[in-house]
Amino acid sequence: MESTETGKILFETEIAGGWSWSHIIKRGTSIRLTDLEGGANVSALFYNAANVTERYNMGDTLKIQHISFLCKDRCIYSDMGRILMSFVADSCGWHDVICGVSNAEMIAHRFGQQSYQDFQNAFYRNGADSLLVELAKYGMDQRDFTEVVNFFSKVAVDAEGRLSFVEGFSRPGSFVELRAEMDTLLILDTGMHPLNPSPTYLVKPIQVLVTKSSPSDPRDSCRTFCPENERGFINTERYHL
Amino acid sequence: MKPKLQESNRVLQDASYTREIAAGSGWMHVLRKGRILRITDLHGNQAVDTIFFNAGKTSERYNANNTMREQGNVYISTGTRIRSNENNVLLTVVADTCGRHDTLGSACSCESNTARYGLGKRYMHACRDIFLQCLLDWGQGMDKRDQVCNINFFMNVPVTPEGGSTFADGLSQPLKYVELRAEMDVIVLVANCPQLNNPCNAYHPTQVGVAIWDEK
Numbered sequence: 254m255e256s257t258e259t260g261k262i263l264f265e266t267e268i269a270g271g272w273s274w275s276h277i278i279k280r281g282t283s284i285r286l287t288d289l290e291g292g293a294n295v296s297a298l299f300y301n302a303a304n305v306t307e308r309y310n311m312g313d314t315l316k317i318q319h320i321s322f323l324c325k326d327r328c329i330y331s332d333m334g335r336i337l338m339s340f341v342a343d344s345c346g347w348h349d350v351i352c353g354v355s356n357a358e359m360i361a362h363r364f365g366q367q368s369y370q371d372f373q374n375a376f377y378r379n380g381a382d383s384l385l386v387e388l389a390k391y392g393m394d395q396r397d398f399t400e401v402v403n404f405f406s407k408v409a410v411d412a413e414g415r416l417s418f419v420e421g422f423s424r425p426g427s428f429v430e431l432r433a434e435m436d437t438l439l440i441l442d443t444g445m446h447p448l449n450p451s452p453t454y455l456v457k458p459i460q461v462l463v464t465k466s467s468p469s470d471p472r473d474s475c476r477t478f479c480p481e482n483e484r485g486f487i488n489t490e491r492y493h494l
Numbered sequence: 495m496k497p498k499l500q501e502s503n504r505v506l507q508d509a510s511y512t513r514e515i516a517a518g519s520g521w522m523h524v525l526r527k528g529r530i531l532r533i534t535d536l537h538g539n540q541a542v543d544t545i546f547f548n549a550g551k552t553s554e555r556y557n558a559n560n561t562m563r564e565q566g567n568v569y570i571s572t573g574t575r576i577r578s579n580e581n582n583v584l585l586t587v588v589a590d591t592c593g594r595h596d597t598l599g600s601a602c603s604c605e606s607n608t609a610r611y612g613l614g615k616r617y618m619h620a621c622r623d624i625f626l627q628c629l630l631d632w633g634q635g636m637d638k639r640d641q642v643c644n645i646n647f648f649m650n651v652p653v654t655p656e657g658g659s660t661f662a663d664g665l666s667q668p669l670k671y672v673e674l675r676a677e678m679d680v681i682v683l684v685a686n687c688p689q690l691n692n693p694c695n696a697y698h699p700t701q702v703g704v705a706i707w708d709e710k
Contacts, residue, residue: 312644319659353560359581
């Protein structure tokens with residue numbers, strides 16, 4: 254019964270470019286994000302919806318899986334040794350975890366001021382303020398702002414540790430699908446990546462599909478990516494007992 | 495990698511404050527603007543997990559993403575401006591005889607140990623318990639929400655162009671040090687790592703030294 258329901262679309266929506274969005278992605282469901290036009294960036298924060306002090310931990314996510322970026326078969330770890338979400342599908346192969354988001358000074362410095370008073374809803378927004386406002390809707394504030402994941406963006410790191418943004422990385426129709434392993438409060442912002450060298454302020458919409466998902470089986474590719482993930486899944490299953 | 499090695503001419507006899515932090519212990523201390531903090535890896539290959547806060551407004555604190563992005567490099571060494579979640583400069587690295595410090599690995603915890611090393615590795619002392627004890631003892635409402643991803647001084651986590659990362663043998667050796675100048679009044683929070691499961695402490699955690707100079 255569960256398997257026939259897997260993939261059933263529960264709802265669909267579109268996030269306007271340069272805007273924040275949030276939803277609790279329940280265990281037993283997945284979210285698919287699609288870059289409709291190409292060149293999008295989606296910055297994300299992740300919290301255990303039942304206890305938001307448990308949240309995405311960049312350090313644990315990277316060191317548990319011995320990685321410095323995210324892609325299919327990797328997992329988003331909380332600070333409690335558990336898995337919030339797992340990457341079940343991904344057409345990009347690289348998502349940045351290093352560079353964070355834009356801020357008001359950066360946007361004004363690069364693109365000038367474009368205010369609501371003059372441009373209504375085409376005013377220039379920035380990643381840091383948009384994410385903080387979205388967090389505040391759940392009673393959270395600056396203390397809850399963690400490192401972010403930037404979906405659809407690749408930033409290469411060379412042997413000396415230097416960062417370089419890869420232009421033209423995400424094609425129209427690129428997608429990533431995340432399965433909720435815990436009820437996960439997902440906070441998103443569709444603002445441009447802070448290292449994107451575009452001479453103009455970029456606004457790219459994102460399609461959201463929330464679907465039914467099945468629990469991971471023992472051969473699940475996220476689970477078997479490394480022995481650490483098998484233990485992370487066990488920790489997560491015990492949390493729900 | 496080209497480490498930006500820079501020696502300091504400060505001498506310990508001139509320091510206004512010196513202290514040793516035992517392995518597995520914490521230290522939380524206000525560092526006034528303009529003062530210099532030296533952390534010394536007394537015995538080599540010891541990870542010193544560190545978070546910085548704006549002393550006047552502790553909701554402003556170290557942020558790894560902003561620190562890496564603004565300098566265009568994942569590693570911390572001489573010249574690094576350590577940035578906050580508001581993208582302000584908290585401190586600047588003014589001397590470094592080790593050459594590379596980690597921004598990606600963050601602190602060990604009892605919980606992450608169970609995934610990393612085995613479900614039975616829950617009962618081993620860990621940096622995040624040290625951070626939490628210090629934050630609760632400090633008071634002023636500080637708690638787990640203030641325990642953000644931290645810097646690991648003296649820890650070597652090489653990142654490969656293919657996107658791998660590993661905890662490698664340390665570059666640090668006995669008496670290597672890093673010096674930081676406070677660019678605002680900051681609170682320094684240190685957990686001297688007790689991890690026994692990987693080479694970050696050479697499987698033998700040891701004490702580290704801290705010293706503060708009041709610059710004119």
